[in-house]
Amino acid sequence: MRIIVLLVFISGGVVAKGQQRFTVDTKVDSARFAQSRAVLNALPAVPFTKHIYKVDSNTIPYRLLQPKQYEARKKYPLIIALHNSSRLGDDNEQQLEPLTRIWLRDEIAGKYPAFVLAPQFKKRSSVYTGKDSLLFSHPSDDVPALLKLIHELEAQHSSIDLNRVYLVGYSMGASTAQNLLSLEPDHFAAIVSVAGVPDTQAIEKMKKKNILLIHGKMDTENPYSGSEYLYNRLKGNRKLSFYTYSNLDHNNITIPFLLSAMIPDWLFKQKK
Numbered sequence: 001m002r003i004i005v006l007l008v009f010i011s012g013g014v015v016a017k018g019q020q021r022f023t024v025d026t027k028v029d030s031a032r033f034a035q036s037r038a039v040l041n042a043l044p045a046v047p048f049t050k051h052i053y054k055v056d057s058n059t060i061p062y063r064l065l066q067p068k069q070y071e072a073r074k075k076y077p078l079i080i081a082l083h084n085s086s087r088l089g090d091d092n093e094q095q096l097e098p099l100t101r102i103w104l105r106d107e108i109a110g111k112y113p114a115f116v117l118a119p120q121f122k123k124r125s126s127v128y129t130g131k132d133s134l135l136f137s138h139p140s141d142d143v144p145a146l147l148k149l150i151h152e153l154e155a156q157h158s159s160i161d162l163n164r165v166y167l168v169g170y171s172m173g174a175s176t177a178q179n180l181l182s183l184e185p186d187h188f189a190a191i192v193s194v195a196g197v198p199d200t201q202a203i204e205k206m207k208k209k210n211i212l213l214i215h216g217k218m219d220t221e222n223p224y225s226g227s228e229y230l231y232n233r234l235k236g237n238r239k240l241s242f243y244t245y246s247n248l249d250h251n252n253i254t255i256p257f258l259l260s261a262m263i264p265d266w267l268f269k270q271k272k
Contacts (some may be wrong), residue, residue, distance in 0.1 A: 014155065016185035018238030019213035019231065024245050028255045036258040040101040047104060048118060048180040050092050055154075061120045063102055067113035070219035077114040077164035077189075078157075079103070080180070082173030092163070095120035099194070099254050101171050102263070112264040117153060117158055119146055128197050134225055137197040139179035147184060163272040167191040168263065170254055171222060172236070175199065179247055185209065190270035192263055195253050197222050207237045211269040212263075216248030241266075 048063035067076045081100040088094075095118050102108055103116045125142050128135040146191040154160050165188050169177035173195025181191050190210035200206075211234070213228040224244070232243045245253060255264050 004111050008097055010098050012139070014183055017269050018236065018240075019234065020241040021231070022135070022241070022243045024243055024246060024256075027247055028252050033252055033255055036255055039096040040104070040258055041102055042137050044198065045093075045096050045104070048096060048116070053119075053145075053149045054208045055145050058142055058143060059090075059182050060142065060149060061090055061095075062149065063092065063118040063219070064122075064153070065114075065116035065118075067115060067159075068109040068259055072159060074159060075161040075164075076159055076227055078150075078154065078160045079116045079166045079168055079267070080146075081113050081118045082125070082169035082176045082178070083120065083166075084166070084169075084173050085124060086172035088123065090120065090122045092120055097170070099168070099183075099263075102258060105259075108261060108264050111261070112268050113142070114191040115153075115157065117150070119149065121176075124172060126174070126179055126197070126199075128182055133223055134229060135197045135223065136226075137175035137179060139183065139199075143162060143176060143179050143183065147180065147187075148199045150187075161271075162269075164189050164270070166267050166270070168194075168267070169196065170194040171196070171250065175222070181206065181209065187235050189272045190267055192267065193227070195219055195222050198225065198226045198233075200230065202235055208239070209237070210239045211237065211241040212239070212266055214245070214251040214253065214257075215238070215243075216250065217249065218249035219253065221250040239270075 048065045053060045083095040126137045129135045167177035174193040178199040182199045185202045192212045194214045213227045215224050235263035
């Protein structure tokens with residue numbers, strides 16, 4: 001089944017210092033919302049093998065997807081796919097939200113083969129401070145533990161391309177992706193942050209990173225102003241693109257990306 005999301009208007013430009021900013025007028029009705037999620041939720045999750053990682057006092061259930069038609073002599077990206085707060089738990093199932101399941105689609109798995117790591121957090125992986133109109137994110141103690149897991153997987157799998165380790169997240173997952181980038185900015189090649197809350201602790205190093213910011217202007221849960229603030233703080237980063245979806249909110253911002261290749265296509269063009 002192919003679901004088409006209507007893109008009505010896209011405008012974009014490059015600011016003086018190089019960032020790219022786009023405004024997208026996308027309308028998604030409730031039927032398309034449900035259909036897109038249903039298509040992805042119907043895909044068998046078996047290729048995401050189950051594992052448990054323990055370090056110190058932390059336990060992280062995680063799923064790991066290997067590249068389709070894997071060949072040991074080849075190098076593949078590692079994608080860390082981070083879930084939103086509605087998926088908290090330890091069942092090692094719920095973290096496979098629709099935005100993570102895109103890597104199971106035949107069209108994506110065939111054209112964009114990658115290792116995909118999907119950890120699950122039992123408690124919030126990113127906590128917020130600040131005022132309602134401008135929040136800032138901070139990592140929980142699970143996030144340094146996740147970094148250790150990432151390092152161990154890279155050591156275990158020689159086929160992982162260390163120049164193409166990517167972070168992707170939605171909502172709390174996007175905030176956690178930013179936390180990871182702030183903790184080890186030199187480790188990651190690129191980040192896709194969808195409706196995240198900014199972490200500005202390593203802002204100078206972030207100015208050199210490949211960053212895709214996506215946010216709905218109608219978002220009141222993780223306010224749009226946060227991504228706009230981060231975009232302005234990253235002035236001078238020629239590797240930054242900021243997509244504003246003027247008609248979308250926190251709950252439907254992922255819909256344009258579920259049955260498209262926009263995120264995989266952007267990621268696979270990035271490297272250190």
